[in-house]
Amino acid sequence: MGNRTKSRAGQSLFRGWQGIVVVLLGGLLLVWLYLLPGGEAAVAEAPGDEPGFDQVENGIHLRTGFADGEGLMAVVTNCTACHSAKLVTQNRMTREGWEQTIRWMQQTQNLWDLGANEAIILDYLAAHYAPEKKGRRQNLTDIEWYELQP
Amino acid sequence: MQRRKFVSRAGLASLGTLLGAEVVFGHNLPEGLTLLGLQDPDLFRRFGKDPDMTLLNDKPLNIEAKAHMLDDAVTPNRFMFVRNNGNIPVKADPATWSLSFDGESVTRPKSYTLQELKSRFPRHSYELTLECGGNGRAEFDPPASGNQWTVGAVSCARWTGVRLRDLLDDVGITPEAVYIGYHAADTHLSGDPGKEPISRGIPLAKALQDETLVAYQMNGEDIPLAHGYPLRLVAGGWPASVSGKWLTRLSVRNKVHDGEKMTGSSYRVPCEPVAPGAEVADEQMCIIESMPVKSLLSAPRTGAVLPLGQPLTFRGHAWAGELAVSRVAYSIDFGSTWHSCSLQAPANRLAWQHFSGSVRFPKKGYYELWARATDSSGTAQPMVLPGWNPKGYLNNACHRIALKVV
Structure with missing residues (x-):
């Protein structure tokens, strides 16, 4: 998929209403850019070219939210084409569980043969997204305390 | 296609630079364009969602409310959860939209335009509880895969x-008709036009209920795009996945509908209870029908701190699938003692019911307020996780909020 999603310009793209004139003018320019043969080449870098594209901070790959570690880029490449990285990072499974999920995606969701990357991906997932014991009911956590008005 | 998507973003970014101003295109963006950011405010604005809703997944789009956002008697769009299996449709033109009927057991296969549906058939309105079958999945141990819905x-x-x-x-149905399956305009994540992201349905008995609608409005307006514009099947009290969005076709089947997410472990639980973590063969899994009794404390928001001597008033909603809720109780001592809440009748069958109460605390300290609903057959919510199942459905354990008395 196109991966050039996290630039500053991109993030501020749709923020704030600047008036209908801007929108209309923008629309016309957009049409012009679409119609202009090769026009995009003049204004666009290729995906992944800008600095910081695959930046990792505090152990997190900023662009996707994946944990940094061996196999990260194989996971990014193979696991975010169809769905968001969030579908992976919010789940916890054993290596066998992740393998079953891959088989299910291959059998029903058009996931391709991962070849030599499969073991790399499974090792990564089993290391970073393994189940934690939760018991039958957990403590309430992340409570933001506030004064209740009578 | 990939190139075009990339270019469109680059084009917009460049425009912003060129104009020295931001460009507001959020609601006009072509569908399928990968939206920006992990918790992107524009994604929320585009679908009219409150920015404090929780984004579980941005592809496919899955968003849930926090408990205190569900305080309204009738849920507004901005606080309504979004659950998608595929991509939201690109085109939803009301002028050309139609709903067709087919299947083994339809007598006269035919098609209706949106206008025909609105003008030719009586109009009905109901308040209907829709809960995702996987609501509460996040608590299961061992964990169940999928979106980790909380409450x-x-x-x-x-x-x-x-x-x-x-x-x-x-359209007429033959005596062999047993199930209605839906088909819709959403597209598969893989881009494969031959695949449907989801095609579920309901048994004939549910289809024939007064409250089962082919809906064209939500809360008095056109259905919001994320919730099925322009047409949605709505069958309250059942897993919300049977209420197909962007409805284009209904198949009258002579067998249990076998569309996508009707088979395997999808929206199914073990026919007989299993130990946590057990492997369950597909043929031992049964389709979820009515949702179980459940309740939610919507006010105050969890984390309230109040002075000793000040009574706490609280409220919320309770629902019970096909059944009514007969009582709601609360506890501030982890279930050692339960006390009655006042409970309203539903607006109509299959609508949630509002409860409220007031409590005084005996001394300073940390408390949890728990709510527990009982349905009209006498079945109450469990305080701990109910039966484990491979996909983490039907967690109707009591909801609770944290409180401090100082």
Whole structure:
């Protein structure tokens, strides 16, 4: 998929209403850019070219939210084409569980043969997204305390 | 296609630079364009969602409410959870939209335009509880795969449309008809046009209920795009996945519908209870029908701190699938003692019911307020996780909020 999603310009793209004139003018320019043969080449870098594209901070790959570690880029490449990285990072499974999920995606969701990357991906997932014991009911956590008005 | 998507973003970014101003295109963006950011405010604005809703997944789009956002008697769009299996449709033109009927057991296969549905059949409105079958999945141990819903994948909006029964009368069904399967305009994540992201349905008995609608309005307006514009099947009290969005076709089947997410472990639980973590063969899994009794404390928001001597008033909603809620109780001592809440009758069958109460605390300290609903058959919510199942459905354990008395 196109991966050039996290630039500053991109993030501020749709923020704030600047008036209908801007929108209309923008629309016309957009049409012009679409119609202009090769026009995009003049204004666009290729995906992944800008600095910081695959930046990792505090152990997190900023662009996707994946944990940094061996196999990260194989996971990014193979696991975010169809769905968001969030579908992976919010789940916890054993290596066998992740393998079953891959088989299910291959059998029903058009996931391709991962070849030599499969073991790399499974090792990564089993290391970073393994189940934690939760018991039958957990403590309430992340409570933001506030004064209740009578 | 990939190139074009990339270019469109680059083009917009460049425009912003060129104009020295930001460009507001959020609601006009072509669908399928990968939206920006992990918790992107524009994604929320585009679908009219409150920015404090929780984004579980941005592809496919899955968003849930926090408990205190569900305080309204009738859930507004901005606080309504979004659950998608595929991509939201690119085109939803009301002028050309039609709903067709087919299947082994339809007598007269035919098609209706949106206008025909609105003008030819009586219009009905009901408040209907829709809860994701996987609401509460995040608590299961061992964990169940899928979106990790906590408590906020439930809503009760006012839906308006025609009765499915009236349409079935018009097309005619044969005595062999047992199930209605839906088909819709959403597209598969893989981009494969031959695949449907989801195609579920309901048994004939559910289809014939008064409250089962082919809806064209939600809360008095056109259905929001994320919730099925322009047409949605709505069958309250059942897993919300049976209420197909962007409805284009209904198949009258002579067998249990076998569309996508009707088989395997999808929206199914073990027919007989299993130990946590057990492997369950597909043929031992049964389709979820009515959702179980459940309740939610919507006010105050969890984390309230109040002075000793000040009574706490609280409120919330309770629902019970096909059944009514007969009582709601609360506890501030982890279930050692339970006390009655006041409970209202539902606006109509299959609508959630509002409860409220007031409590005084005996001394300073940390408390949890727990709510527990009991349905009209006498079944109450469990305080701990109910039966483990491979996909983490039907967690109706009591909701609770944290409080401090100082």
